[in-house]
Amino acid sequence: xxxxxxxxxxxxxxxxxxxxxxxxxxxxxxxxxxxxxxxxxxxxxxxxxxxxxxxxxxxxxxxxxxxxxxxxxxxxxxxxxxxxxxxxxxxxxxxxxxxxxxxxxxxxxxxxxxxxxxxxxxxxxxxxxxxxxxxxxxxxxxxxxxxxxxxxxxxxxxxxx
Numbered sequence: 001x002x003x004x005x006x007x008x009x010x011x012x013x014x015x016x017x018x019x020x021x022x023x024x025x026x027x028x029x030x031x032x033x034x035x036x037x038x039x040x041x042x043x044x045x046x047x048x049x050x051x052x053x054x055x056x057x058x059x060x061x062x063x064x065x066x067x068x069x070x071x072x073x074x075x076x077x078x079x080x081x082x083x084x085x086x087x088x089x090x091x092x093x094x095x096x097x098x099x100x101x102x103x104x105x106x107x108x109x110x111x112x113x114x115x116x117x118x119x120x121x122x123x124x125x126x127x128x129x130x131x132x133x134x135x136x137x138x139x140x141x142x143x144x145x146x147x148x149x150x151x152x153x154x155x156x157x158x159x160x161x
Contacts, residue, residue, distance in 0.1 A: 026101055030083035032067060033105070035121060035136050036076055044072040044102075045094060046084055047155070049136040064135035064155050066094035073102055079122030081105040093156075094133065110141040113148070117141075120148035132156040 038045040048065040055061040069084055076082060083103045090096040107118035115123070121139055128134065134152040142149050 026085045028085075030103070031086050032065065033083045034065070034081070036078050036080045036082055037066075037125065037133055037136070039072070039076070039078050040068075042072050042074075043068050043070050044076055044082075044099075045069075045133060046082060047094075047133065047135045051135070062153070064153070066133060066135070066155060068094050068096045069099040069102070070097075071099045076102060076104060077118065077122065078125055079107075079118040079120070081107065081118065110143065112143065112146060113141050115148060117148070121150060124148075124150040124152065128152065 032046060032048060034046040034048040036044045037047045045066060045068050051062040051064050053061050054063055067084075067086075067089060069086065081104075083105060084099050085101040086097040086099055088097065107116040109116040113120075117139060120141075121136065125134070132154060133156045135155045137151040137153050139148065139150045141147075
């Protein structure tokens with residue numbers, strides 16, 4: 001009887017400890033997955049790299065969902081691919097919302113590459129400067145040239161369409 005009591009107490013302690021860790025991982029799928037393209041204090045601008053085509057309804061043929069999320073963890077960096085859970089979004093472009101939970105998706109690093117995908121994107125954005133927001137159209141490692149190739153598209157300028 002004493003043995004079962006100790007096991008029950010130990011299990012209860014483990015459950016309470018894990019519940020009090022402060023980090024709640026949502027059970028449902030994230031509301032958005034994309035790349036962190038800008039960071040401002042505790043806000044991050046996440047832009048989906050998969051465009052939506054609204055041309056059949058008179059809209060643009062290449063629309064990139066973009067949302068500024070407040071309540072971003074400190075460890076998130078420009079260039080990181082993230083999954084974000086959130087509630088309501090203010091109707092603006094980019095949208096604005098508060099992140100409930102942000103998960104950093106592991107960045108790939110091909111065998112002979114010096115940089116990870118996130119580091120390569122970060123460098124491309126740094127070289128571009130702090131202008132208007134850009135979406136990531138493509139990123140891949142060219143093993144013949146031993147370099148990352150990054151293609152960005154302006155999304156907040158007047159000529160973006």
